[in-house]
Amino acid sequence: MRSLALVGVLGVLPAAALADPQAMQTRYSCERGVVIEAAYITADQVSYAVIQAEGRLVILKQAVSGSAVRYTSPAGQSGYTWWTKGDTAMLSWFDADLTEEVFLLHDCRIED
Numbered sequence: 883m884r885s886l887a888l889v890g891v892l893g894v895l896p897a898a899a900l901a902d903p904q905a906m907q908t909r910y911s912c913e914r915g916v917v918i919e920a921a922y923i924t925a926d927q928v929s930y931a932v933i934q935a936e937g938r939l940v941i942l943k944q945a946v947s948g949s950a951v952r953y954t955s956p957a958g959q960s961g962y963t964w965w966t967k968g969d970t971a972m973l974s975w976f977d978a979d980l981t982e983e984v985f986l987l988h989d990c991r992i993e994d
Contacts (some may be wrong), residue, residue, distance in 0.1 A: 904923070904925065912973075913988065917993075918933055918987070920932065928943070942961075942962060951966045953965075960975075960977050963983070969992040971991075972985060973986045974986060
């Protein structure tokens with residue numbers, strides 16, 4: 883798996899997200915030996931998570947959530963959702979045609 887390079891990640895974000903960005907990179911170990919690399923970028927009061935999932939580089943925008951932080955694809959479209967809370971995370975897939983969400987990874991933890 884390729885490592886997410888923050889410079890490369892900044893190149894795939896919308897132009898509005900590039901105004902004085904703040905970035906952090908984190909690596910998560912999940913069940914079944916899956917590793918998810920995530921870069922979190924905040925610029926102009928908009929936050930994104932860029933994750934490497936199932937062989938794809940996925941850009942998700944922060945959405946309204948309760949006590950966790952939720953990054954998701956545009957509303958109403960099929961796509962991934964990345965949930966984080968403390969040092970844990972979960973990955974799900976929302977199928978817009980079936981209007982159902984399936985959790986792919988439940989137990990991801992930040993690597994030491």
